[in-house]
Amino acid sequence: MNSSIDFTHDPAARSWVESANAPDTDFPLQNLPLGRFRRRGDHHPAAWRIGIAIGDQVLDFRKVAEAKIDLGVPLGALERGVLNAFLATGPERRQQLRHAVFNALGEDSPLQGALQRCLVPQSAIELSLPCRIGDYTDFYTGIHHATAVGKLFRPDQPLLPNYKHVPIGYHGRASSIVVSGTEVTRPRGQLKGPQDELPRFAPCERLDHELELGAFIATGNELGAPLSMEQAEAALAGLVLLNDWSARDMQAWEYQPLGPFLAKNFATTISPWLVTMEALAPFRAPFERPAGDPQPLPYLDGEFNRGAGSIDIALEVFLSSAAMREQGLPALRISQSNFRDAYWTLAQMVAHHASNGCNLQPGDLLGTGTQSGPGPGQGGSMLELSQGGKVALTLPDGSERRFLQDGDELTLRARCERPGARRIGFGACAGIVLPAA
Amino acid sequence: MNSSIDFTHDPAARSWVESANAPDTDFPLQNLPLGRFRRRGDHHPAAWRIGIAIGDQVLDFRKVAEAKIDLGVPLGALERGVLNAFLATGPERRQQLRHAVFNALGEDSPLQGALQRCLVPQSAIELSLPCRIGDYTDFYTGIHHATAVGKLFRPDQPLLPNYKHVPIGYHGRASSIVVSGTEVTRPRGQLKGPQDELPRFAPCERLDHELELGAFIATGNELGAPLSMEQAEAALAGLVLLNDWSARDMQAWEYQPLGPFLAKNFATTISPWLVTMEALAPFRAPFERPAGDPQPLPYLDGEFNRGAGSIDIALEVFLSSAAMREQGLPALRISQSNFRDAYWTLAQMVAHHASNGCNLQPGDLLGTGTQSGPGPGQGGSMLELSQGGKVALTLPDGSERRFLQDGDELTLRARCERPGARRIGFGACAGIVLPAA
Incomplete structure (x- = not known):
């Protein structure tokens, strides 16, 4: 099983990359997430490469290969700047790479001198999506979200009868998935309030975020060949944060009978660093x-x-308005929750998806659905926090929010911590809202 | 406008490829659809190439390039066996190619001698999907289908209030789109009848087809940049037939609130020949x-x-059972309809899809939704033809059908004909149902 605990989870292990030993870093030696990056400003098509985040640095696998440094594992597809082919090799190769990089970046590594020249400061890079996403599916595993939203759309029946039997999911749009930091333009669409006789085409007035995790598929399955629960667990590569931006007014009018469409597919933001299943094992x-x-x-x-x-x-x-950023005010934390509250597990999502023979492929992305907690400050969307737009949040700049306004920056963060394990984090999944075009 | 009538629509024009002049061919000189093929049995990865169907032959663009035959247009991406890059060049280049190939295959062409060696009999080839499909979206433009199916799922409100305002669509699964001739395995899934207390996991008992067309995107748009109706029309490459296989019992249990998922994504079959918008202009x-x-x-x-x-x-x-094929009985035509009855046009589908800024890309596929006609023999699915499973069709072998059975072969066909124009066809979109694994 790819999630067993091993020496790479030793909480006392330290790196010769000093920033990786800071207690508050998201990227200590025990994390080692994968990402795709280039030096900022290098627009050559071949500039993109794969690396691993360590403290405030990135280990650049192309440089490792060019310098002919032997990590003890073949880098193979990692040299070419496309992660999909490496993910497709499966959990054993991923685990081998983790072991090798853990040793190479560990504080007594004989490779320190050579690898020093293969580090790039994260401040000098820009990141893309970690890999090519073939198909994107969004699930609905947050039962507190499903109940709260269900109450608004269907007061008589908030949680539908299938919810506790079926890991509900639906297909999303792969082409409009963007990496953290990409600005998101407020969409236009058909709006029709309960009082309106006819719909009108106008900028969305109820723009929202959704707090999700995204799971990348490593190995997948052939068409017609379902996955057992064990195979489903082994098919997972790792997780990122995912903001499923949502236009609630467009959604309410369009979603029946085939589900949300334009209310969702104008943008989906993910964090750039793929936190592997191996790094998540202690949690x-x-x-x-x-x-x-x-x-x-x-x-x-x-x-x-x-x-x-x-x-x-x-x-x-976290939410910050343009005015808050101008005044130097820190972003306001508007919600917190925990993925443990999900009603379905990642392996159940994968096994269900493949149960009819549907083929999953390396690099496919599965959203978890909004992860709201049971409490009042735990809604994973403005829709929940504002109780359907009825209650406003007050921001530190004095302004009120029921939904997102132009200039707002929305940031998701995630971390794993427990006694006896080194804390790891996911980095940020952020986006600023631009006015409708 | 890429759909104006020109000399390539002259109904009297004939080809030196004699089979293209047969009155019942789908592929006369006036059609010239694009496809991706290899010689049957040639499993070399580079064996795939792009060609144009003419009568019972294919014009092989790789052979044209290798023989250095000058058609008067650059073949460019067509030589490499991937259609996406050619589609991305837009309607003018497609029109130029059409003019050039029409002249080259026309009965007085000086190129006949040279091109003869670039023809491959269709009986000697196998076809793949015409291009790489990034995202697949399925619309719901058949109002007679929406009404008939709505009656079964929601007797009180067959057609929802948004239907006549919104070209309803939802995202489908790209990875499980297969080419005509691919066998389709009956899916397993959660089934729960109205009488059942709990769902069970079992092979689908209400397997169905859906008669659709599929529109390929040629040029697309950038994220955040909607398309006008004129741009949407120009973004279309052409059409194929599409069978949106559906597991009705799975669909009924899973589809709320986010739409169909496993009931649809186990397979979608399309016909291999992309009939271009230029060929469709007279119709x-x-x-x-x-x-x-x-x-x-x-x-x-x-x-x-x-x-x-x-x-x-x-x-x-058309439907044929395994017994019918064994007995040499021809397939039974079980339905006929016309795409003119669609409630929304292709350009409206595209413009709506991009209206919120969602980016469409070359090779994306848009299904039209089931094209049922208003009459009783015009249902585009078994669900409609059997009135929700209540009325059986009797096949020529004496067996009855309410839904599809193992061994059944389902074939979609399409043709355009009108006085003053040469009839063109789409070829077949066929698949045989295999028993659940």
């Missing part, structure tokens, strides 16, 4: 259903899933 | 709304669309 947690809830059907059940199917990931949402 | 027809219906919002309206937004394409569905 696995039992998957538990509330007493009295139905147990998953056999194709969605498994021993590993019951014992360690969940992952303890603390999630946060 | 354009006015786009008309029934009296009293709302007119489209301005972003979905345009002069060309009103005058010629629709296309007259006759559609047919």
Whole structure:
């Protein structure tokens, strides 16, 4: 199993990259997330390369290859700047790379001198999506979100009868997935309030975020060949943060009977660093259903899933207005929750997706759905925090928010921490809202 | 405008490829659809190439290039076996190619001797998808289908209030789109009848087809930059037939609130030959709304669309059981309809899709939704033909069908014909149902 605990999870291990030993870094030696980057300003098509974040630096695999430094594992596809082919090699190769890089960046590594020249400061780079995303599917595993939103759309029946049996999901748009830092233009669309006789075409008036995680597929399956729960777990590469920007007014009018469409596909932002399943292993947690809830059907059940199917990931949402940034005010944390509260696990999402024979491919992305907690400050969207637009949040600049305004910057953050393990983080998933074109 | 009538639509024009002059061929000189093929049995990765169907032959562009035959237009991307890059060059280049190939294959062409060696019999080839499909979106433009199916799912409100204002669409799965001739395995999934207390996981018992057309995008748009109706029309490359295989029992249980998912993404079959917008030009027809219906919002309206937004394409569905094929019985035509009955045009689908800034890319595929006609023999799915499974069709082998059974072969066909124009066809979109794994 690719998620077993090993020496790379030793909380006392330190790196010769000093910034990786700072207690508050997202990228200590125990994390080692993968990303695709180039030097800022280098617009040559071949400038993109794959690297691993360590403290405030990136280990550049192209430089490692060019310098002919032997890490003890073949770099193969990692040299070419496209992550998909490396992910497709599966969890063992990923684990080997993790072991090799952990040793090479560890504080007593004989490779320190050689590798020093293969580091690039993160301040000098720009990141792209970590890999080419073939298909993107968004799930709906946040039961507190499903209940809260359901109440607004269907007061008589907030949680539909299928919710506790089916890991509900739907297809999203791959082409409009952008990396953290990309500005997001407010969409135009058909709006029709309950009082309006006819729809009008206008800029969205209820722009929202959704706090999600995104899971990348490493190995996938052939068309017609479902995955067992064990295979589903092994098919996962790792996680990023995901903001499923949503136009609530467009959504309310368009979504029946085939689901959300233009309300969602104008942009989806993900964080650039793929935090691997190996890095997340110490934070696995039992998957538990509330007493009295139905147990998953056999194709969605498994021993590993019951014992360690969940992952303890603390999630946060920050908001800053343009005025706050001008006044030097820090972003306001507007929500916090935990991925442990998800009603379905990642492996259940994958196994369900492939259960009808649908083929998943290396680099496919699965969103988890909005991860809201049960409490009042735990809504993963403005829709929930403002109770459908009825209650305003007051920002430090004195302005009020029911939904996102132009100039607002929305930032998702995530971290894993528990006693006996080194804290790891995901970096930021951020985007500023631009006015409608 | 890329759809104007020109000399390539002369119904009297003949080809030196004699089979192209047969009155019943789908591929006369006036059609010239694009496809991707290899010689059957040639499994070399570089064996795939792009060609144009002419009668029962294919003109092989790699051979044309290798023989250094000058058609008067640069072949460029067509030589490399990937259609996307050629489509991305836009309608003018496509029109130039059409003119050049029309002249080269025309009966007095001086190139006949040289090009003869660049023909491959269609009986000797296998075809793939015409191009790499980035994102796949399925629309719902068949109002008779929407009404008939709506009656089954929501007897109180068959057609939802948004239908006549919004070209309803949703994202589909790109990875499981397969070319005509690919066998389709019956999916397993969660089934729960109205009488069942709990769902069970079992092979689909209500497997269905859907008669659709698929539109390929040629030029697309940047993220954040919507397309006008004129730009949307010019963004289209052409059409194929599309069978949106559907598991109705899985669909009924899973589809709320986010739309169909596993009920659809186990397979979508398309025909291999991309019939270009230029070939379809003589069959354009006015786009008309029934009296009293709302007119489209301005972003979905345009002069060309009103005058010629629709296309007259006759559609047919054939079914044969394994027993019928063993007995040598011809397939039974179970339905016929016409794309003119669609409630929304192709350009409206494209303009709506991009209206929020969503970026379309060369090779993206848009399904039209099921094209049912208003009459009783015009349902584009078994669900409609059997009135939700209540009325059985009797096949020539004496067996009955409410939904598709293992061994059934489902074939879609389409043709355009009108007085004064040469009839063109789409070839077949076929698939045989295999038992659940």
